[in-house]
Amino acid sequence: MSEYNKPIPVPSQESQPYWDGLRERKLMMPRCDDCNSYWFPPSLLCPRCNSSKWTWTKTSGRGRIYSYVVYHRVYHPAFAQEVPYAVAVVELDEGPRMYSNVIGVPPDALSCDMKVEVAYEPITDAITLPKFRPVAA
Amino acid sequence: MSALRDKYAIVGTGKSRLGQVGANSLALLEEAIKNALDEAGLTNKDVDGVVVRGPDDVYSHHQLVAARLGVDASFSTSLDNGGASQILSIILAVMAIEAGLATTVVCGYGRDSWSRTHAKGGAGIAQNDLIPAAQRPKEHGPEFGHFGAVSQHAFGARRHMFEYGTTRDDFAAVAMAFREHALRNPEAVMKKPMTREDYYKARLIVDPFGMFDCSLNSDGAGAVVVTSAERARSLKQKPVLIKGFATHNNTKGWIEEDHMLSTGAVDSGERAFKMAGLGPKDVDTTQIYDCFTYMVLTQLEDYGFCKKGEGGEFVRSGALRMEGSLPTNTSGGQLSEAHVEGMLQIVEGARQLQGVYGVGRQVPDAEIALISGHGGNQVCHSTLILGRA
Secondary structure, eight states: OOOOOSOOOOOOTTTHHHHHHHHTTOOEEEEETTTOOBOSSOOSSOTTTOOSOEEEEEOOOEEEEEEEEEEOSOSSGGGTTTOSEEEEEEEETTSOEEEEOBOSSOGGGOOTTOEEEEEEEEOSSSOEEEEEEEOOO | OGGGTTTEEEEEEEEOOOBSOOOOHHHHHHHHHHHHHHHHTOOGGGOOEEEEEOOTTOTTHHHHHHHHHTOOOSEEEEOOSGGGHHHHHHHHHHHHHHTTSOSSEEEEEEEEHHHHHTTTOTTOOOGGGGSOGGGSOSSSSGGGTOOHHHHHHHHHHHHHHHHHOOOHHHHHHHHHHHHHHHHTOTTOSOOSOOOHHHHHHSOEEEETEEGGGBOOOOEEEEEEEEEEHHHHTTSSSOOEEEEEEEEOOOTTOTTSTTTTTSOTHHHHHHHHHHHHTOOGGGOSEEEOOOSBHHHHHHHHHHHTSSOTTOHHHHHHTTTTSTTSSSOBSTTOHHHHTOOOTTHHHHHHHHHHHHTOSOTTTSOTTOOEEEEEEEETTTTEEEEEEEEEO
């Protein structure tokens, strides 16, 4: 197996539980104990009601493509062999939006509002990436 | 806010050389400020305020600029609102003068992106690579191959296409109109006409954006001098009156809510129009922050020049052309003149109202100009409405 040379996420104190969850194949997000909303990326207060009482909670891992783009220009040498590749903004059923890749289909098969579900891709012992694949309608 | 309407004025405007200049950003800004002061008939002895911005890695920017000008400032600072900073610098200048903190403020922005991306020759590195490492995301993006501003705006374009049926033909209409304007502007970097075929033949950068959807990579600077309308009466140039302004930052985030479809122009536009006592129908020319073609279309909707979702039809009608109903980015804009993060839009808006241009370059009888600024992490927005004195 060739060496993995794409950017490897550097967890922060705030995001470490998120990456720990992914390693166990769980897509975890902060969920407010007071107003029940989820948010991402993790931060100290619920952005909706500013409550500091919240719990790391497993999401369904299901959502839709809110928008997507197809990279033709190479901005990082490790992606030179990947272009054209798609990056999506995925909206989870629980609400939060996140950047990811949609795997298993070519970029021209994507569309906004397409249903997707999480697919776990381990890249190191510590880091597993949350990617997405289309859900059969 | 309407108490400030027409109370302050732009009394001088200046540009540096534009394009592949090879000078550093501070020198370019110095050049533009000197030109603005000369046009105003003022010198550094008259300046007691400096509000500026430069490339993001130049620390203590306003101090460096004021030192070059030989100015001890009673009010000076550097801004951090990306492409929305340049209008904000004028707003801050007005606030400072109103508060008695300064009397005559220079506002400006300079960048040397072309030189820095081509420092080692060849085809050049991406502008993303100019962002200091400490400011780049470490997670939740780069691991997926997601980098920079082109794709962020392309997400908005894609969603707009999905929701409203907007097409790349609409984006082409924006790019082609501004290119026509650039051909009438000797200072513009782009000198060749652009056909629809040229637009589609250009390589894709981040689909749906091709090369001609993206603003230029330029060296350049612009500057203006702001003082009271009362003081302006005794100065060399016919002043341009500051009629309205506002900011609105969708700081929750570009990918949150409907922000990539509906920008801070909605709120900042409404309040700027209210301050000016004007509406979209009163505007003779707009200078819209055109980092990407799509951003022109969506901001025109947000300002109320057409309904949300009808921007495609509006730009395809030819409205933005010099002969159209709303001549827009009449210098060629950032897509075809030079990309100086909105500063040249302010200069162009002011000069159109001074009526300095000849036939074909001048918007006939221009009395009101609306100018926009957009930037930061795609969320900061500012609006400036200027009027002929």
